[in-house]
Amino acid sequence: MGFVAVLLTIAIQLIQNRVLSTSSVVLDLQISAENSSTFSTPGYPLVPYSNDASYEWRIQAPDGLRILITFIAGRTEGCCDRVQVIDGGDIIGKFSGKIIPGTSRLSKGNSLHVTFSSDEAISFAGFEAKLATATCGGNIEVVDDNALELTSDGWPNAYGNNEKCFWVLYGRERKQIQLDLIEGSTEPDNDHIEIFNGLSIIARRSGDITMESFIADSGILILSFHSNDQEVEQGFRSAYKKAKCGFNATASDTPTILSTPFYPSLYPDDLSCEWNMNAAADKLIELTFMETDTEDCCDFIQITYDSDETRQLSGKIPAGLVFTSTNNNLRLSFNSDYRGSGPGFRAVLREVDPTSSCVYSEFVGETPKNISSPLYPYIYHNNMSCQWILQANDQHIIRIDFLEVKTQDCCDIIRIRESGQRDFTLSGDTSFVWTSKNNYVEVIFSSDSSVVNKGFLATVQSEEPVCQSQINIFANSTTGYFSSPLYPTFYSSGVTCVWNLMTGWGKKVVITFLEGILQGNTYIRVYDRSGPVLRLSGTIIPGTSRISTYDFLVINFVTDHSGSAAGFRASYHDANYGQNYEVSKAPMILSPPFGFLDCFWILYATEKNQVYFESLQGNYLLSGDYVEIFDGTTLLAKMSGLTVTKVIFTSTTGFLKVHFHGNYLVSGIKVKYRYRLQR
Numbered sequence: 001m002g003f004v005a006v007l008l009t010i011a012i013q014l015i016q017n018r019v020l021s022t023s024s025v026v027l028d029l030q031i032s033a034e035n036s037s038t039f040s041t042p043g044y045p046l047v048p049y050s051n052d053a054s055y056e057w058r059i060q061a062p063d064g065l066r067i068l069i070t071f072i073a074g075r076t077e078g079c080c081d082r083v084q085v086i087d088g089g090d091i092i093g094k095f096s097g098k099i100i101p102g103t104s105r106l107s108k109g110n111s112l113h114v115t116f117s118s119d120e121a122i123s124f125a126g127f128e129a130k131l132a133t134a135t136c137g138g139n140i141e142v143v144d145d146n147a148l149e150l151t152s153d154g155w156p157n158a159y160g161n162n163e164k165c166f167w168v169l170y171g172r173e174r175k176q177i178q179l180d181l182i183e184g185s186t187e188p189d190n191d192h193i194e195i196f197n198g199l200s201i202i203a204r205r206s207g208d209i210t211m212e213s214f215i216a217d218s219g220i221l222i223l224s225f226h227s228n229d230q231e232v233e234q235g236f237r238s239a240y241k242k243a244k245c246g247f248n249a250t251a252s253d254t255p256t257i258l259s260t261p262f263y264p265s266l267y268p269d270d271l272s273c274e275w276n277m278n279a280a281a282d283k284l285i286e287l288t289f290m291e292t293d294t295e296d297c298c299d300f301i302q303i304t305y306d307s308d309e310t311r312q313l314s315g316k317i318p319a320g321l322v323f324t325s326t327n328n329n330l331r332l333s334f335n336s337d338y339r340g341s342g343p344g345f346r347a348v349l350r351e352v353d354p355t356s357s358c359v360y361s362e363f364v365g366e367t368p369k370n371i372s373s374p375l376y377p378y379i380y381h382n383n384m385s386c387q388w389i390l391q392a393n394d395q396h397i398i399r400i401d402f403l404e405v406k407t408q409d410c411c412d413i414i415r416i417r418e419s420g421q422r423d424f425t426l427s428g429d430t431s432f433v434w435t436s437k438n439n440y441v442e443v444i445f446s447s448d449s450s451v452v453n454k455g456f457l458a459t460v461q462s463e464e465p466v467c468q469s470q471i472n473i474f475a476n477s478t479t480g481y482f483s484s485p486l487y488p489t490f491y492s493s494g495v496t497c498v499w500n501l502m503t504g505w506g507k508k509v510v511i512t513f514l515e516g517i518l519q520g521n522t523y524i525r526v527y528d529r530s531g532p533v534l535r536l537s538g539t540i541i542p543g544t545s546r547i548s549t550y551d552f553l554v555i556n557f558v559t560d561h562s563g564s565a566a567g568f569r570a571s572y573h574d575a576n577y578g579q580n581y582e583v584s585k586a587p588m589i590l591s592p593p594f595g596f597l598d599c600f601w602i603l604y605a606t607e608k609n610q611v612y613f614e615s616l617q618g619n620y621l622l623s624g625d626y627v628e629i630f631d632g633t634t635l636l637a638k639m640s641g642l643t644v645t646k647v648i649f650t651s652t653t654g655f656l657k658v659h660f661h662g663n664y665l666v667s668g669i670k671v672k673y674r675y676r677l678q679r
Helices: 003-020
Strands: 024-031 037-040 054-058 067-073 080-085 092-095 105-106 113-115 126-132 136-142 148-151 164-171 176-183 192-197 200-205 212-216 220-226 237-240 248-250 256-259 272-278 282-293 300-305 311-312 321-323 327-337 344-352 359-363 369-372 385-391 397-406 414-418 425-427 428-435 440-446 455-463 470-472 482-484 496-502 508-515 523-528 531-536 543-547 554-556 567-575 579-584 586-590 597-604 610-615 626-632 634-639 647-650 655-662 669-676
Touching: 024 037, 067 113, 067 136, 105 136, 105 164, 105 482, 113 126, 126 164, 136 237, 164 176, 176 220, 176 579, 192 212, 200 212, 212 220, 220 237, 272 282, 282 327, 327 344, 359 369, 397 414, 397 440, 425 428, 440 455, 496 508, 508 523, 508 579, 508 655, 531 543, 543 579, 543 597, 543 655, 554 567, 567 597, 597 610, 610 655, 634 647
Parallel strands: 024 054, 136 164, 248 272, 359 385, 470 496, 579 597
Antiparallel strands: 037 126, 054 113, 067 105, 067 126, 080 092, 080 113, 148 237, 164 220, 176 212, 176 237, 192 200, 192 220, 256 344, 272 327, 282 321, 282 344, 300 311, 300 327, 369 455, 385 440, 397 428, 397 455, 414 425, 414 440, 482 567, 496 554, 508 543, 508 567, 523 531, 523 554, 586 669, 597 655, 610 647, 610 669, 626 634, 626 655
């Protein structure tokens, strides 16, 4: 345990000892007009309050001022441990359980008492609160559906200088509160109104006041007004009421989300919500429930058609349930009883054309455009069949990048259809790149009657065909580079690319794959005159190399429709001499011939076994000659001069590349190598 942790543990124990040994505490707090202050139950939030305790805070402000208390956070035993705010002899606030941040009360005078008592059983963290002074304002319990007026002092004449007013509006059972600013004016920039939803500020207004509405979904709305000692204006007029749960909604092509208050947290008890939905006269309304979880017995969703036909839902319902109106009107209501709740529901509203089939025709250009399943990223519905007809210019192909696919794996299928080709299908949770062979493609998406999901999002664009002919490259002593088409972005599917690497008579070609990722059944194959000498798929080990037997190599890159990835990047150059060796357990001797040489030996082992390269004691290289040993793309050593002792190098990649560079007629370098299985 660290030193800081030890100190923290000791401190907590000391606080606990002090708290637990004190069953009754009375504290006097003084606050000034200029500064706010905070207080809390002893030990908050690290140490729970003690059982069977009684705390009292006697708070005093200067004459002529009032006191605003705001709870920052709090948790007590719901049944039995209570906080009370007392103004004079009146209890103006009583709280237990989880105290909603921002819960506030304002005193009528310059004193306020706060008490807290706990029983002998369970204890929690307690609470923390802050104190501030005020000159005016009040506490208002919002219980009426009808709007009631609230104005600044002196309205409609003028407010006073140096006012600091707070109106605390609160509802029962976390009922939402609506405040409408109606009219008024304040000194611009200096005198201002602020509106809080619990602790969060949702508006600040200064200057001319115009009609605006605000909703506090925490069940606590605080309206504050501050003026300075200079000019005064008319002030403000506003109105407040219980916020109506629900609204009037006009359906359109753009999805609209409807949900119970606080979703996915628990909705309040005794709740009544209503959404009245309408669409254009020739359209219908489609309502898709994405998640539904209400109290099964007593809290109900009701869908009402224009004919007064109704459907009622409750409990836990799988996502994807769809209701379609019989005309351009639909009503949704939700009612909960006085106890027991759940997360509620979330639904998607949109208009649909009753005459339309789910068929889309798109001209595909070089600029990417999106296509997606209906309602994406929300839930598509059951038993649908949609078709996208994609057409590009002549001599172009079509590339489809499926950025996200989330469908029922077995049964909700994306099908890509192209003339002369087998249908390609896609489903489940994946992403994918598909490339056509001509300029016309059909994409078909169908769902069954069971599970639904988000669907898919894809971009479509046209391209000029790649790898229509073989590419000839002449290799010399300068290193050159080439890569798969579109590298390092996703390569196209269903193509075959061929590179012919050639060099001068009597020389050889060395190819080194620097990096690469191939998806699915896509592969690279390297051919020599004698046949294939290398096949790569999956993740390519950087530095994988081969040298030709004669003066050319052929590289085939073949992609399929099982997926797409970055592709590969490779380098090439010529060599005077060299060979590929599949290493066996028996040591072998390498020795370059005489002359002006650049020699390369590619030593590789099957199954990624380690390759040992051993330079013999007594090898001698003349001035300017050297040997380089590479493990993949990593240079392990560069040796020149006399090798005094035996030197051993071991691969980590399953192969080594040995490069001998000589400028003189020399007896050459004698080396041997061997390998063993990787442990």
